[in-house]
Amino acid sequence: MKFKILILSILISNFIYSQSVKDSLLQKDIVDLVEEMEFMYGYDQILREYIIFKTFDKSETDRIENLPDSLRTEEMTKRRFKSDSIGKLIWKNYINPKDAEHTERMIEITKKYGFPSLNRIKKYYHEEFADPEFNPYILLVHAPKKYWEELKILMKSELDSGVISKCTYGHLLWHITGRKSFQPMLDNGYEMVVKNGKTTLKSTCN
Structure with a gap:
């Protein structure tokens, strides 16, 4: 028993x-990490917004997103590419390759520094972000399928280390299992809540 306690103490000390x-x-x-991740995040978001809104103007995309549902749908319909091939070309040549690069880099960063959640970043970085909506987590959400298994293992380790919350892990697991079922979220910090006749998922994490 004493030997087991000793081993456990050593493991805990090594972990800490x-x-x-x-x-x-x-x-x-x-500073270097935030600026690099801000660039990756900005690239990720602006290309995806261009696919939908056909503009790089953030103020314009924000304006459209804030329209009432019917007007937003009308505006987005008017902005669609006349040719589907353009959208496919952008995904193939500009979004998918960078998603892979960004995922690989985020895996490298996580292995070296631990996952850079906003909470951890804000402990050491006290300036305003270039984009108020900046969140490195989005880069993992957009990870190509070939990285899913590696991310499951890596982020489970981050969960066990207390670096990420159970809800963050559950939400990412939902994405990297193909979003086929809410079970990964229900198993990791979320619950189904019925309110006003509608069923929604609710986080139980702080």
């Missing part, structure tokens, strides 16, 4: 030390 090292590295490199 490892996480402390990652936190120190994150603090040291935070």
Whole structure:
């Protein structure tokens, strides 16, 4: 029994030390990392918005998104590409390849620093983000299928280390299992809630 307790103590000490090292590295490199991830996030979002709104003007896309449903649908319909081939070309040549690059880079960052959640970033980075909606997590949500298995293992480790919440893990797991069922979320911090006759998913995480 004493031997088992000793082994457990060593494992806990190693875990605490490892996480402390990652936190120190994150603090040291935070400015460079944020600027790099802001670029990746900006690229990710602006190309996807262009597919829908056919403009790179963020103020214009925000304006359309804030329209009432009927007017927004009408505006988006008017802005559709006349040829489906253009949208497919953008996905093939500009979005999908970068999704792969961004995923690989986020995996590298996570292995070295721990996953850079907004909460961890804000501990060491006190400036305004270039985009108020910036969130590195989105880069993993858009990970190509070939990275899903690696991400399941990596992010489970981040969950076990306390770096990400159960809800973050569950939400990502839902995405990287093909969004076929809400079970990954229900198993990880979410619950079904019925309100006013409507059933919705609700996070139980703080």
